[in-house]
Amino acid sequence: MVDIAVDFAGLRLKNPFIIASSELTNTLDKVKTAEERGASAVSTKLAFLHVPFPARPYHIVERHGGFYSPSGERLDVERAQRLIQESKEQTELAVIANMMGPGEDLEGWATLGRMLEEAGADMLELNMSCPNVGLMAKQLGVEAPPELGAFLGQNPQLAGEVARAVSAAVSIPVMAKMTPEANTRLVAAACAAGGAAAVAAINCPQSLPGLDIYNGGRPLYPTVRNQSFAGLCGPWIRPLAYRHVAQIRQALPDFPIAGGGGLMNWRHVVEMIMYGATSVTFCSLLYLKGYTSFSKIEGGLRKFMEEAGYESLADFRGLALPYIVTPDQVDYVTKLPAFDLEKCNGCGMCAAPGHCECIEMIDAVPVLVKPEECYSCAVCYFLCPRDAIAMEEVTA
Ligand SMILES: Cc1cc2nc3c(=O)[nH]c(=O)nc-3n(C[C@H](O)[C@H](O)[C@H](O)COP(=O)(O)O)c2cc1C
Numbered sequence: 001m002v003d004i005a006v007d008f009a010g011l012r013l014k015n016p017f018i019i020a021s022s023e024l025t026n027t028l029d030k031v032k033t034a035e036e037r038g039a040s041a042v043s044t045k046l047a048f049l050h051v052p053f054p055a056r057p058y059h060i061v062e063r064h065g066g067f068y069s070p071s072g073e074r075l076d077v078e079r080a081q082r083l084i085q086e087s088k089e090q091t092e093l094a095v096i097a098n099m100m101g102p103g104e105d106l107e108g109w110a111t112l113g114r115m116l117e118e119a120g121a122d123m124l125e126l127n128m129s130c131p132n133v134g135l136m137a138k139q140l141g142v143e144a145p146p147e148l149g150a151f152l153g154q155n156p157q158l159a160g161e162v163a164r165a166v167s168a169a170v171s172i173p174v175m176a177k178m179t180p181e182a183n184t185r186l187v188a189a190a191c192a193a194g195g196a197a198a199v200a201a202i203n204c205p206q207s208l209p210g211l212d213i214y215n216g217g218r219p220l221y222p223t224v225r226n227q228s229f230a231g232l233c234g235p236w237i238r239p240l241a242y243r244h245v246a247q248i249r250q251a252l253p254d255f256p257i258a259g260g261g262g263l264m265n266w267r268h269v270v271e272m273i274m275y276g277a278t279s280v281t282f283c284s285l286l287y288l289k290g291y292t293s294f295s296k297i298e299g300g301l302r303k304f305m306e307e308a309g310y311e312s313l314a315d316f317r318g319l320a321l322p323y324i325v326t327p328d329q330v331d332y333v334t335k336l337p338a339f340d341l342e343k344c345n346g347c348g349m350c351a352a353p354g355h356c357e358c359i360e361m362i363d364a365v366p367v368l369v370k371p372e373e374c375y376s377c378a379v380c381y382f383l384c385p386r387d388a389i390a391m392e393e394v395t396a
Helices: 028-036 077-090 106-118 135-140 149-153 156-169 184-194 235-251 266-274 284-308 379-383
Strands: 006-008 011-013 017-019 041-048 058-061 067-071 094-099 123-127 174-177 198-201 230-233 257-260 279-282 335-339 359-362 365-368 389-393
Touching (some): 017 284, 028 041, 028 077, 067 284, 094 106, 106 123, 123 156, 156 174, 174 184, 198 235, 230 235, 235 257, 235 266, 257 266, 266 284, 279 284, 335 365
Parallel strands (some): 017 041, 123 174, 198 257, 257 279
Antiparallel strands (some): 058 067, 335 389
């Protein structure tokens, strides 16, 4: 029997699955759903002492591409307190309170932290990573409140001071949520030095979706007439999230990390843990596919662990890190493409890449015409829609 429980900065979680702060966690009913569907913890919707930039949420979904979230609802502290208190009374979940203080006003951060602790939060999550407040206002030159969100989270010194102020003000663990717009190694290390008990990585990077090129560059989407820079989340940011989690893990070998960003199935959970995450977070999966997909993740993870012979998450946490080296240290294996003509349908995709003149289609059959020029890049292998290419070691 495998054990997927995890000690996350003092929170004893029955599994590593945390529902990330968003409109998935802004009401008691949704928190209860998270529990019913198998989560061990929720991070409640972002709370402020005084809500800046009140905005109605809207989302932009490209069917085979990005999921953009340009703005969102925010909770005032009274509503957040009620939500936390009721969630603690009516569920067994660990409740993490996502919060943003007033920029450089450290006493404001501490006050908000104390209020959410009093409401019953098990952990505070310092939001120094939202791309939709602060950072955007600064970029657009809008008169803005002081350093907020991802703007604050780009500044290791200020982030560390915020972590120190809140950690000193409360007795529950404090987690700092990282923006991928920063050098997260430095920011995470500064927060840890300031007394944070954990970090979460990553929040959304800033982005812009495609537009209506036949209509003067207006937004392409039916529900808005203009748009703001948008937090990009979901599958497209997963490799970015892996990178940040691995880099933070390299900098802080034993520090609790909640890894998230684009996790859509159990395989991604395994990958994130192998890159060093202690627990994992989900947001876009639930926006795009609902809880049915989420509920399959625990079974997939358990089955994988049984088959691989792992008894606990610690058995495979960080396993991928020794494979990460600088480019000059990459250990190459020379392999050449070999074509399985039974599977090949002659589509020619393997011969198309512009950088490669090694493969030619001859009578609708791929032929490695210049093996001596092939440098084993394997693009053909990854492109083949029929898995008809094997990369085979050169023996002679
Ligand atoms: C609609 C929406 C609202 C969000 N609200 C918050 C928030 O209030 N606080 C926060 O720290 N992150 C917030 N996030 C970021 C998510 O918690 C998560 O870190 C991010 O979406 C990356 O994970 P994902 O790819 O699984 O969605 C929000 C994301 C979305 C899509």
